[in-house]
Every structure is written in structure tokens, then in C-alpha cells.
Amino acid sequence: MKNIIITGGAGFIGSHVVREFVKNHPDSKIINLDALTYAGNLENLKDIENEPNYVFEKADITNVDELRKVFDKYNPDAIVHLAAESHVDRSIEDPSAFINTNVNGTANLLNLAREFWTLNPDHQHGNFPDETRKNLFYHVSTDEVYGSLGETGYFTEETSYDPKSPYSASKAASDHLVRAYGNTYGMPFIISNCSNNYGPNHFPEKLIPLCISNILNGKPLPIYGDGKYTRDWLYVIDHAKAIHQIFFEAKTGETYNIGGFNEWKNIDLVKELIKQMDEKLGNPEGHSEKLITYVKDRPGHDLRYAIDASKLNKELGWKPSVTFEEGLGKTIDWFLENKEWLDHVTSGDYQKYYDKQYN
Numbered sequence: 001m002k003n004i005i006i007t008g009g010a011g012f013i014g015s016h017v018v019r020e021f022v023k024n025h026p027d028s029k030i031i032n033l034d035a036l037t038y039a040g041n042l043e044n045l046k047d048i049e050n051e052p053n054y055v056f057e058k059a060d061i062t063n064v065d066e067l068r069k070v071f072d073k074y075n076p077d078a079i080v081h082l083a084a085e086s087h088v089d090r091s092i093e094d095p096s097a098f099i100n101t102n103v104n105g106t107a108n109l110l111n112l113a114r115e116f117w118t119l120n121p122d123h124q125h126g127n128f129p130d131e132t133r134k135n136l137f138y139h140v141s142t143d144e145v146y147g148s149l150g151e152t153g154y155f156t157e158e159t160s161y162d163p164k165s166p167y168s169a170s171k172a173a174s175d176h177l178v179r180a181y182g183n184t185y186g187m188p189f190i191i192s193n194c195s196n197n198y199g200p201n202h203f204p205e206k207l208i209p210l211c212i213s214n215i216l217n218g219k220p221l222p223i224y225g226d227g228k229y230t231r232d233w234l235y236v237i238d239h240a241k242a243i244h245q246i247f248f249e250a251k252t253g254e255t256y257n258i259g260g261f262n263e264w265k266n267i268d269l270v271k272e273l274i275k276q277m278d279e280k281l282g283n284p285e286g287h288s289e290k291l292i293t294y295v296k297d298r299p300g301h302d303l304r305y306a307i308d309a310s311k312l313n314k315e316l317g318w319k320p321s322v323t324f325e326e327g328l329g330k331t332i333d334w335f336l337e338n339k340e341w342l343d344h345v346t347s348g349d350y351q352k353y354y355d356k357q358y359n
Contacts, residue, residue, distance in 0.1 A: 002025075002027070002028040002029070002077045002078070003028070003029045003031060003074045003075060003076045003077050004021060004025075004028055004029070004030055004031065004076065004077060004078050004079070004080065005031045005033050005070070005074065005076045005078075005079045005080070006018050006021065006030060006031065006032055006033065006079075006080045006082065007033045007034070007061060007079065007080070007081045007082055007083035007109065008033075008034055008040070008081075008082035008083030008084060009032030009033065009034050009045075009056075009082070010032060010034035010036060010040035010041055010042050010044060010045065010056070011034065011039050011040050011041075011044075011082065011083075011203075012039065012044075012197070012199075012201050012202050012203055012236065013082055013140070013197055013236055013239060013240070014032075014034070014082040014083070015041075015044035015045050015201055016199070016200075016201070016236050016237055016239070016240035017080060017082060017140075017240045017243050017244070018030060018032050018045060018048070018054070019045065019047075019048055019240070020240045020241060020243070020244045021080075021244060022048050022051050022053055022054045023048070024244065025053065026052075026053050027053070028053060029053055029054075029055065029074065030053055030054050030055070031055050031056075031057055031070065031074050031076065032045070032054065032055065032056045032057065033057050033059050033061075033067075033070055033083070034056070034057075034058065034059075034083065035058065035059065035060040035061070035083070036058055038203075039086075039203045039205075041201070041203075041341075041344075041345060042056065043341055043344065044201045057070045057073075057074075060105075061083050061101065061105030061106070061108055061109055062100050062101055062104055062105045062108065063108075064108050064111075064112070067108055067109065067112055068112060071112050071116055075116065076113075076116070077133075077134065077135065078133060078134075078135065078136040078137070078138070078247075079109060079113060079136070079137050079138065080138045080140065080243065080247060081106065081109060081137065081138065081139050081140060082140045083101070083105065084101060084102050084105075084171065084174075085097055085098045085101045085102055085167070085170070086142075086167065087167070087205050087206070088144075088165045088167045088168075088298065089205075089298060090167075090205075091165055091166035091167035091170070092165065092166060092298065092299060092300075095166035095170075098166050098167055098170040099166070099170050099173075101170075102167075102170035102171055102173070102174050103170050103173045103174055103177070106139070106174040106177055106178065107177055109137075110137065110177060110178065110181045110187070113135070113137055113187065114181065114185055114187060117135040117187070118135075118185060118186070118187070133188075133247075133248065134188070135187065135188055136188045136189070136190065136247070136252065137178060137181070137182075137187055137188065137189045137190075138189070138190045138191075138192075138243070138246070138247050139174065139175065139178040139189065139190070139191045139192075140191075140192055140194070140243060141171050141174065141175050141191055141192065141193045141194070142168065142171050142193060142194060143155050143193050143194060143195050143232070143257065143259070143305050143307050144163065144164075144165070144167065144168035144171065144302065144305065145161050145163050145168050145171050145172040145175060145193060146159045146160075146161060146162060146163075146193070146305075147161070147162030147163060147164055147168075147302065148162075148164060148302035148303050148304060148305070149303065149304040149305065149306055150303070150304065151304070153306070154306045154307060154308035155193075155257060155305065155306065155307050155308060156257065156308045156311075157193075157254075157255045157256065157257055157311055161175075161176075164300045164302050165300055165302075175191055175193075178191055179191070182253060188252040188253070189252060189253065190246060190247070190250055190251075190252055190253075190254060190255075190256070191254075191255045191256075192242070192243065192246055192255070192256045192257070192258050193255065193256075193257050193258070193307075194234060194239055194242075194257075194258040194259070194307075195231065195232035195233065195234050195258065195259040195260055195305060195306075195307045196231045196232060196233050196234065196305070197233075197234055197235075197236045197239050198233055198234075198235065198236060198327065198328070198331055199235050199236030199237060199327065199330070199331050199334070200236070200237075200330075200331065200334040200335075200338075201236075201334075201341075202236070202331070203345060204342065204345065204346055207266065207269070207270075208269070208273065208328070208331065209331075209335065209342075210222075211270055211273050211274075212273070212277065212331075212332060212335045213335075213342055213346060214291065215273075215274065215277045215281075215288050215291065216335075216339070216342075218291070219291065220291055220292075220293035221270055221274075221288075221291045221292050221293060222293055222294075222295045223266060223267055223270060223292060223293065223294050223295065224266070224294075224295060224296075224297050224298055224301060225294070225297035225301065226267075226294070227265065227266045227267030227270070227294065228265050228266070228267065228303075229265065229266050229301060229302070229303060229304070230263050230264065230265050230266075230303065230304040230305070230306070231263065231264060231266070231269075231304075231305050232259045232260050232261075232262060232263050232305055232306050232307045233260045233262060233263075233264060233269070233324050233327075234258065234259060234260035234320060235260070235320060235321070235322050235324075235327035235330070235331075237321075238260070238320045238321055238322070238327075239258060241318075241321075242258045242312065242318050243258075245316055245318055246312070246316070246318075249316050250312075250315065250316060251315075256309075256311060256312045256315075257307050257308060257309050257311065257312065258307070258309055258312060258318075259306075259307025259308070259309040260307070260320050260324065261307075261309065261319070261320060262323070262324050263304070263306050264324065267292075270292065271289065272325065272328065273328060273332070274286070274287075274288045274289055274291075274292075276325075276328060276329055276332055277332060280332060280333070280336065
């Protein structure tokens with residue numbers, strides 16, 4: 001039996017990663033460690049909550065005492081670390097929260113992992129057949145640590161860090177901490193940096209689910225600046241499968257970029273979403289385009305992100321399973337079939353945040 005802690009497992013990406021591990025490894029105990037902040041939602045995992053190899057533990061990575069209780073209880077063999085504050089707009093409003101969670105929280109995990117795995121012989125594990133997986137700290141990060149691109153070029157694993165927002169700076173710092181613990185203390189680690197995700201269970205502060213929700217409710221579709229900011233997009237289930245494959249097959253001590261091999265300007269993406277939504281809702285073609293509303297740009301807005309994921313493709317054979325248009329259609333279908341989930345997450349505190357941000 002292998003005990004694998006997945007932090008942030010009730011969040012958007014984390015819930016899909018938890019599901020991937022639970023379904024593929026019945027002989028392992030998958031511990032979902034999540035603080036259940038505004039973006040954490042156990043409804044995301046209702047389909048696996050009764051699986052015998054799954055357990056949820058409510059704990060905050062910024063609280064060492066809470067973390068220690070989980071480590072003492074499960075004596076983990078490995079960690080997949082996704083727990084993070086992740087919305088750029090919120091980081092501009094409250095950078096301290098991002099530093100506390102993304103930097104201090106990561107340091108807390110690293111310190112406890114080091115204590116359990118290297119300083120205390122009673123806690124050292126050998127349950128993984130492949131010794132390189134034993135005591136592995138897999139840190140999931142973002143392409144935003146690389147900064148902004150011009151009209152051409154791609155981020156590679158060798159691209160220098162140049163974070164532009166409090167969010168990306170906090171993630172860059174956490175990346176550096178993980179590498180430093182690996183280099184200083186010999187802790188096996190892997191880091192992956194991924195492009196923008198979309199898909200089922202996406203919290204509606206982000207562009208795609210926000211626009212889906214607003215079209216359903218006849219609300220404006222807020223587009224920053226001139227709408228020409230460009231992002232590479234990846235279907236979240238493809239990301240979860242990449243994380244799973246990297247965890248078990250990739251070289252330790254390495255960084256892997258994960259991308260969708262496609263780029264969309266925000267305005268073009270929104271128009272594609274409108275096209276698909278109007279068709280699925282039975283609206284006349286272009287009906288919802290009147291909802292497009294250009295809003296004041298965010299400070300320090302990065303022009304373009306684009307990922308070169310060829311290293312992952314060459315070494316492990318990974319590639320996305322769906323095109324963006326296909327994945328977007330699947331995403332829209334999921335939201336249309338799960339309006340109750342959307343109603344739950346768009347009430348209360350989220351509505352206050354939305355009103356402040358866009359009204």
C-alpha cells in the first residue's frame with residue numbers, strides 16, 4: 001500500500017488529478033488534503049467519495065499543526081502538490097494571501113516531508129517498486145512564472161523566470177524552493193509548468209466558466225483591454241493525465257512543460273464560445289455577441305503565453321487528446337448538465353467578489 005497525499009485535491013485541477021490517481025491505483029491510498037477555501041468544493045468528487053482507496057482530510061498548508069496531524073496519520077510515501085491561490089486578479093488585490101499560501105505553505109510541506117523522509121528513520125519508506133518514486137515531491141506550477149512573450153516564440157523548460165504579477169511571483173518562489181530542497185537535501189522532486197486549463201468543475205472567476213455562466217444569465221462578458229491577450233489552452237482532464245504519467249514515468253529532478261499546442265486570443269476564444277453556446281441553447285447565430293463588454297485592463301497584464309511541450313511529448317509520448325474546439329464543447333455540455341453545481345458556487349462570497357471586480 002502506497003500513501004500519496006494530493007494537496008488542493010478539492011479544487012478545479014486537483015479534483016481531476018485525485019480522480020485519475022484513485023481510479024488507476026486501487027492498491028494505493030489517495031489522501032486529498034484541502035483547506036476548502038472558496039475554490040475548493042467536495043462536490044467535484046462526489047463520484048469517487050466512497051471509493052475504498054480515497055480519503056479526504058481538511059487541512060490548510062499554511063498551518064503546520066494541521067499538516068503534521070495528516071503526516072502522522074498517513075505517513076505518506078509521496079506528495080503531489082497543487083494547493084495554491086491561483087487567480088491573478090485576486091493576487092493584485094491581496095498579494096499577502098498568495099505569498100502565505102503559495103510560498104509559506106509550500107515551505108511547510110517541504111519541511112515536513114524532509115523531516116518524515118530523511119531526518120526520522122522510522123518514517124522512511126520503501127513501498128514503491130521504482131526507488132525514484134519513493135519520497136517524491138511533485139510540484140505542480142504554472143507557465144506564468146516565465147513572464148510574457150511577444151508575438152512569437154514559446155516557453156521552454158530553459159526559459160528564464162520573469163514573473164509579472166504577485167501570483168506568478170509567488171509560484172516562481174515556490175518552484176525555486178522545491179528545487180532548492182532537492183539540490184540541498186537530496187529530496188526527489190519533479191516540477192511541471194502548465195498552460196491555462198479549462199473544463200468541468202472550473203470555478204467561474206476564470207474566463208471560460210465566467211462567460212458560460214454569464215451567457216446563461218444574460219450578463220455582460222467582460223473582456224480585458226482590447227481582447228488580444230493570447231493564451232495556450234489545455235483541457236483539464238488531459239492535464240490530470242499528464243500529471244499522473246509524469247509522476248510515475250518522468251525523470252526526477254526535472255521540469256516538464258505541459259501545454260495544449262494551441263493559442264487563442266481572448267476575444268476569438270469568447271466568440272468561439274458564444275458560437276457553440278448559442279447553437280446548444282437554440283439561439284440565433286451571434287445572439288450572445290451583444291454581451292461582449294470591454295473592461296479596464298488589469299495592471300501588468302501579460303500579452304501572450306505559449307508553451308513548448310515537446311520535451312514531455314518526446315520523453316513520455318504525451319499529447320492532448322482533444323482539440324480546443326472539442327474540449328470547449330465538452331466543457332459547455334458539462335456546465336449545461338450541472339447547473340445546480342454552478343448555482344452553488346456562484347452564490348454568497350463569489351457574488352460579492354464578482355460585483356466588486358466587474359461592476
